[in-house]
Amino acid sequence: MKNFNDRVAAITGAGSGMGRALAIRLAREGCHLALADRNATGLTETAQLAQAAAAPHIGAPLRITTCTLDVADRAAMYEWATDTARQHGRVNLVFNNAGVALSSTIDGMDYSDLEWIVGINFWGVVHGTKAFLPLLKSAGEGHIVNTSSVFGLFAQPGMSGYNATKFAVRGFTEALRQELDLMKCGVSATCVHPGGIRTAIAQSSRIAPNMVGFMIENEQQGKDDFEKFFITTADEAARVILDGVRRNKRRVLIGRDARAADWLARTLPAAYQALVVLQTRRLKRLAQKRARRGTAVEGRRA
Numbered sequence: 001m002k003n004f005n006d007r008v009a010a011i012t013g014a015g016s017g018m019g020r021a022l023a024i025r026l027a028r029e030g031c032h033l034a035l036a037d038r039n040a041t042g043l044t045e046t047a048q049l050a051q052a053a054a055a056p057h058i059g060a061p062l063r064i065t066t067c068t069l070d071v072a073d074r075a076a077m078y079e080w081a082t083d084t085a086r087q088h089g090r091v092n093l094v095f096n097n098a099g100v101a102l103s104s105t106i107d108g109m110d111y112s113d114l115e116w117i118v119g120i121n122f123w124g125v126v127h128g129t130k131a132f133l134p135l136l137k138s139a140g141e142g143h144i145v146n147t148s149s150v151f152g153l154f155a156q157p158g159m160s161g162y163n164a165t166k167f168a169v170r171g172f173t174e175a176l177r178q179e180l181d182l183m184k185c186g187v188s189a190t191c192v193h194p195g196g197i198r199t200a201i202a203q204s205s206r207i208a209p210n211m212v213g214f215m216i217e218n219e220q221q222g223k224d225d226f227e228k229f230f231i232t233t234a235d236e237a238a239r240v241i242l243d244g245v246r247r248n249k250r251r252v253l254i255g256r257d258a259r260a261a262d263w264l265a266r267t268l269p270a271a272y273q274a275l276v277v278l279q280t281r282r283l284k285r286l287a288q289k290r291a292r293r294g295t296a297v298e299g300r301r302a
């Protein structure tokens with residue numbers, strides 16, 4: 001799809017970060033929007049920002065609809081897809097972008113945390129793909145954009161749940177793209193692997209208590225340190241994603257960190273793990289040192 005003008009795009013996780021940035025950029029290009037998120041306030045803000053972004057460029061107001069939903073809820077996703085087709089007349093693009101992060105050791109991980117992240121990051125993508133695919137096919141021209149991560153290219157200790165979902169999104173989307181190529185049905189698919197992007201994901205992530213003293217000093221420091229790796233803006237990420245769709249790319253890497261990780265995982269597909277362990281040992285020692293220093297200061301204050 002070379003042009004988004006007068007197309008209809010459905011975006012999950014549109015209430016913040018990359019979902020919001022995609023909505024604004026698409027609106028600027030004259031694309032009608034169906035926005036979904038579990039956060040109703042963020043969703044309304046995005047709809048207003050997108051409408052304002054569109055106004056100077058097109059005569060008639062864009063059609064922007066919103067839906068508060070949990071992407072892990074299969075029935076809700078199918079209902080939203082049906083409503084979107086009814087309200088907009090057709091759907092051309094779906095961005096399965098909603099996602100969450102979880103930090104935990106496997107040893108200490110609660111099944112409920114693992115089920116939570118799999119429900120959103122993996123099943124959310126599957127639900128969005130399967131609910132919208134028939135609609136994209138009937139529109140005659142469509143594109144499915146599924147968001148994996150740099151953590152869908154290489155694994156890291158403490159990120160097993162996130163890694164599992166993002167590797168799964170990659171496998172699912174690469175197989176989907178091949179099936180669509182064989183079907184020649186006018187629909188294509190792209191798998192997106194962002195590196196660190198400046199969004200709210202770190203602050204809204206779940207960090208299990210077992211990570212404290214293992215790789216981090218405390219929950220807030222863990223989130224703040226995670227954010228230090230966020231080197232690309234959400235707007236730039238959206239630009240790269242839409243460029244990838246225009247060029248019908250199978251895989252989109254966002255940021256020099258994602259390109260470096262991709263190179264490392266392909267060049268040293270097994271040995272990269274030893275390098276990650278070395279680097280993580282250093283972080284672990286730092287976290288333990290800072291935790292000891294914090295305890296000593298608190299002891300002196302008491």
Ligand SMILES: NC(=O)c1ccc[n+]([C@@H]2O[C@H](COP(=O)([O-])OP(=O)(O)OC[C@H]3O[C@@H](n4cnc5c(N)ncnc54)[C@H](O)[C@@H]3O)[C@@H](O)[C@H]2O)c1
Binds near residue numbers: 014017071097201
């Ligand atoms: N920010 C990064 O560094 C980064 C890196 C790689 C991949 N990603 C992926 O990019 C995608 C977008 O994340 P972001 O960085 O913009 O984060 P973000 O937290 O700013 O936005 C995510 C949005 O998803 C929504 N969401 C979460 N759970 C939901 C659910 N169950 N149902 C509906 N909506 C839900 C949130 O409310 C939020 O508005 C995610 O899939 C994330 O895993 C992010």
